[in-house]
Amino acid sequence: MSNPAPITARRIEPLFAGAGTRPGLAPEEVALPESAFAVQGPWRVVVLNDPVNSMSYVVLVFRKVFGFAEPRARRHMLEVHEQGRSVVWSGLREQAELYAFALQQWHLTAILESDEAH
Amino acid sequence: MKRIEVKLSLPVVAPLLDLMKASSDVLEAQIAAPITLEDIDADFREEWRAELLGGQQEELHALMGLFNSDFFINGVVAFDEDNAEIIVRACSALRLRLRRHDLRVLEDEQLESGGVDLETLPVALQKPFMCYVFLGTIQELIIQHLDGAILRGPAGDADAGDDGDDGDVDTEDAEEDKN
Numbered sequence: 437m438s439n440p441a442p443i444t445a446r447r448i449e450p451l452f453a454g455a456g457t458r459p460g461l462a463p464e465e466v467a468l469p470e471s472a473f474a475v476q477g478p479w480r481v482v483v484l485n486d487p488v489n490s491m492s493y494v495v496l497v498f499r500k501v502f503g504f505a506e507p508r509a510r511r512h513m514l515e516v517h518e519q520g521r522s523v524v525w526s527g528l529r530e531q532a533e534l535y536a537f538a539l540q541q542w543h544l545t546a547i548l549e550s551d552e553a554h
Numbered sequence: 555m556k557r558i559e560v561k562l563s564l565p566v567v568a569p570l571l572d573l574m575k576a577s578s579d580v581l582e583a584q585i586a587a588p589i590t591l592e593d594i595d596a597d598f599r600e601e602w603r604a605e606l607l608g609g610q611q612e613e614l615h616a617l618m619g620l621f622n623s624d625f626f627i628n629g630v631v632a633f634d635e636d637n638a639e640i641i642v643r644a645c646s647a648l649r650l651r652l653r654r655h656d657l658r659v660l661e662d663e664q665l666e667s668g669g670v671d672l673e674t675l676p677v678a679l680q681k682p683f684m685c686y687v688f689l690g691t692i693q694e695l696i697i698q699h700l701d702g703a704i705l706r707g708p709a710g711d712a713d714a715g716d717d718g719d720d721g722d723v724d725t726e727d728a729e730e731d732k733n
Contacts, residue, residue, distance in 0.1 A: 490694065492697050543586055543610075543643060545588055550593075
């Protein structure tokens with residue numbers, strides 16, 4: 437497991453500044469050096485179902501946090517609703533933490549999973 | 555600035571405020587959603603939890619602040635791009651608390667399907683359930699009318715940098731979205 441820097445307001449802010457203010461700007465597929473994954477990941481951000489938050493709320497959160505377009509956000513929401521979970525993002529550990537934290541700030545049940553566990 | 559004003563029925567809403575306040579007070583010290591921090595380094599967990607709690611407190615203060623003395627005069631609450639996001643989140647926190655505490659005897663399926671008849675609920679559950687529905691209604695109103703404002707973020711964030719996506723991979727989704 438990596439040893440990430442402590443969460444601070446400064447560390448969290450870029451996530452909202454970027455993903456939050458630019459809807460539609462979804463994470464892109466980017467080639468990473470193998471060494472990066474070897475040290476830090478890959479990790480999955482998984483959202484678990486809850487019976488409280490409405491479908492429209494969850495779609496809004498996915499759009500806000502990840503910048504997903506609505507169809508993509510809706511597809512992940514339905515996956516959560518119907519299958520109990522959805523992998524909404526995967527990549528380096530530190531970024532996965534930021535996303536999980538952002539989802540938890542919206543009161544969704546988000547967890548991190550190591551890809552190595554699967 | 556887009557703004558919506560909602561006129562609420564004081565005789566209906568006022569009795570719910572005590573329960574909302576009591577639940578809000580509990581959430582001063584307790585995170586509403588079930589969170590798992592097992593995968594987070596131990597040194598790091600308390601700071602993570604404290605940041606979440608601080609944000610939640612701010613949300614709940616904003617929500618309860620809507621029901622001030624003016625509200626008791628005119629019964630109106632107002633939502634705009636400045637408070638839409640924080641109020642939507644506060645509603646989520648309170649609903650989670652109500653569900654896990656006051657409404658814990660109800661089945662998930664009942665709540666998800668909306669198939670709960672207020673009249674047939676035990677008296678002790680009626681007020682929590684009304685609160686739960688009321689908060690959900692506020693959320694839906696805001697999402698319906700102000701989702702654009704929430705997605706854009708508060709004024710001033712528009713020029714913020716996009717530091718979040720460097721080096722991300724989302725292979726599965728990236729593939730499907732191309733289709």
